[in-house]
Amino acid sequence: MRKDHYRGSFRRVVAMSPCYPRHSFQQRKGTLRTFFGKPITRRSFEKASDKRLRRTFKMFRTRYILDMALGPAPFDPDELADVPVLLASTRDEFYHDIGGKWADNLRDSAFKRWIIKKTSILMGLRKESYDLWKYAADKIDPEHTMGRSIGDTQIRRWVAWAGDSAPGDTWMLEFTKSTKPALHCDELRYIFGVHTVDIRDEKKAETSRILNDWVQSFIKTGEPKGLPQYRAQSEDDSRTVMCFNLQTGECTLEPGTLDYLYPAYPMDLDEMGF
Incomplete structure (x- = not known):
């Protein structure tokens, strides 16, 4: 999508859990x-x-x-071509990371707090914003703070930044689950319709059909059906996210599910050291 690479060979983009190095x-x-x-x-x-x-x-x-x-x-959303983008992430991207699971399962509470904070800051979270970020992260899930930090640092910070600053229209999709974490790549079998041929689980098949049809509507028309643009249109509005439950197929519009990331991470090149 970078302007210096783009030659007009595609008209819109589905960016699923994009990830970038910090250096x-x-x-x-x-x-x-x-x-x-x-x-x-x-x-x-x-x-x-x-x-x-x-x-x-x-x-x-x-x-x-x-x-x-x-x-x-460095990732710089200002360098992207003016192309409509449907951005996506899973709510619990890297809960299954081995290091994250180790830290989240530590019994020594003092050491656990120290190692999570230290590692999160090393990965790029602002030191002065850590307590605010942790408060928000614990409201989502207090049992997987390190796992959330890894997912936020590796993927969701970039998703949020692109959603706010890419030149073209942007929409935001967040995958969730009801009874278990929604992990990195959990959505792939649904979004590509693999489960539609799985007659052993009709619920998965129906959920897959719903998601596959919904994404195809964006591919065909350039606007996701029933989803307002991500960026707030006025000071009274909030960023709008479509939360798609992979277990139930339920779609809900939710305000600002990524808002806690904006004060937590640098979102300009100068502060990132470039």
Whole structure:
């Protein structure tokens, strides 16, 4: 979608749980050079063995375990083309992360509070906003604070920023569940209609049909059926989110489910250090 890449080959975008590194490759290139032991050039990579490349990336990935090791950065929604975007995230993206589960299950409450706060700030949450963010996160789910922090840092902060600042029209979709967390990728089998052929569970099949038809309406028309644009149209309005329950197929319009992220994370390049 970047303006310098866009050539008009598509008319609208469904962006599902987009994720970005917090630092540019240029800032991390020296680390990769150290692990690789050779110049960071196309020729060097082409000549290297598969074993060496796998070992190098494993070390590099471990060094940047708190976010994406590689990818386009910095993310700047102002650089996007003026194309309608349907943004989506799951409410509980990374509750299943191993490190997050470990921290959330700690019995030592003092150490648990310290490690969650320390890690969250290292991942990019503003130090001065942590208490406010934690209050909001605990209102959603007090049992998975670290899991929520990982999901908010890796994905939902970028979703919120794009929703507010992309040049084109934006709409917001949030996947939920009634009796269990809505995790990263939980929506894929529904959104692509896989469950519609699963005759063993008619409820899943019907939910899949509802979601698949709804997304297709956006693909065909450029406007999601029954969903106002995400951005508030006036000072009296709030950001509007379509919450889709993957277990029941119920769609509800909810105000500002991502609002707690705006004061918690830097959403301009200067504050992010670019």
